Amino acid sequence: MFNQSFIALVATYFFGIILNVKGKKLIFASFGGGLAWYVYIFSISKNIDNALAYFLASIALTIYSELFARLLKTPVTTMLIPGLIPLVPGGGIFYTMLYTVQKDTNSALFKGIETLFAASALAFGIVFVSSISKIIKDIRKGNIRKIK
Amino acid sequence: MKLIKILNVATYAGKIMLENGGETYRVEDVVCKICEAYDAEISCYATITGIMASATSKNGEHEAQIIRVKYRRINLDIVHKINDICRNCSQYKLDELSIKLKEIEIEAPYSKYLMLLAHAFAAGSFTLLFGGNFMDFVSSSIIGSKIFLFTYYFSKFEINVFFKNCIASSILTFFAVMYKEFNLIDNLSANITGILMLLVPGMTLTNSVRDLIAGDYTAGIARGVEALLIALSLATGSGFVLAILL
Helix, strand or coil: CCHHHHHHHHHHHHHHHHHHCCCCHHHHHHHHHHHHHHHHHHHHHCCCCHHHHHHHHHHHHHHHHHHHHHHHCCCCCHHHHHHHHHCCCCHHHHHHHHHHHHHHHHHHHHHHHHHHEEEEEEHHHHHHHHHHHHHHHHHHHCCCCCCC | CHHHHHHHHHHHHHHHHHHHCCCCCHHHHHHHHHHHHHCEEEEEECCEEEEEEEEECCCCCCCEEEECCCCCCCCCCHHHHHHHHHHHHHHHHHHHHHHHHHHHHHHHCCHHHHHCCCCCCHEEEEEECCCHHHHHHHHEEEHHHHHHHHHHHHHCCCCCCHHHHHHHHHHHHHHHHHHCCCCCCCCHHHHHHHHHHCCHHHHHHHHHHHHHHCCHHHHHHHHHHHHHHHHHHHHHHHHHHHHHHH
16 A cells, blocks of 8 residues: 555656646645545545545545645645646546447446546545635634624 | 736736636635735636736726636646735835746746656556556556657647547557557556546646635636546547547
């Protein structure tokens, strides 16, 4: 599992270069990618459902990104986008198409739905953590709407 | 200080950010912050293809500006730098700020050769991650660099991302299948998936979700549809080649 996470870390590092992330941010962003993949693989090895594993990994990654974005004074996306790349279900897209071409409609539908669920799980992980972090930010700034 | 000048600098900062992959709510935020730092009241509305802003000064002047953004690329370093500058923009005079923004805009990204290497090794590492061996790593690195060369020279034409991604994914599938035919690789799907990761719309997906959270539904849905269409065009491109060759 550690080997795999390390490969994910390296992949995220190179993808960070493609996205033009520079300096210290690149290092921290690639650790985010490694962390996200570790959580995903760990959840899979504990027999957790695929979509839920994506959700957990996305939550872990978003917490990490929100924390380090504040430490490094950079937009959250600089940390979040490179780290999320290993999780994006590119495999799902390919297998859906492969099964469709092989006229295996059952597997194609299964893979397609799995891909859709994985992407939604990633999205909801981000929504979940970002909303909570916004609540914390508002409370700390005293920026709370009064209810009449 | 002239109001139109303030508005020009503010929307210019917003435009650079939008062109380089900032979320739209952050673009609106940047425009508003710069105007407020120079004592102008502002309301700003941004979508993924344009910025509209109107400002009112304290003595009742009124100005409006519309910026159309046509080209978009990805450079997160520029997003970071503009965000950084606008956090403490009240330190600078307006002319200084404008010069600084121009400097950021023309700042060179990573060089072409480093990009080539990064594409090659990213594709290779993803192939390893999805269960490839050393030969798969080598072959997908080679194909990954081909994909970079293709997108690099293709970006000179003004062509939509869907067509570009469709062609790129059919090229990569074609080469991977050819390598498989000549028995250079054993794991075809790890190869194709690994290289496909270079093209997946991860950035669009993330930005779409973050825009939706911030309540920017127009931009969020537009980006979401873009991500979906890119994914479909990738599937179409590789499926087309697979259907012919397999």
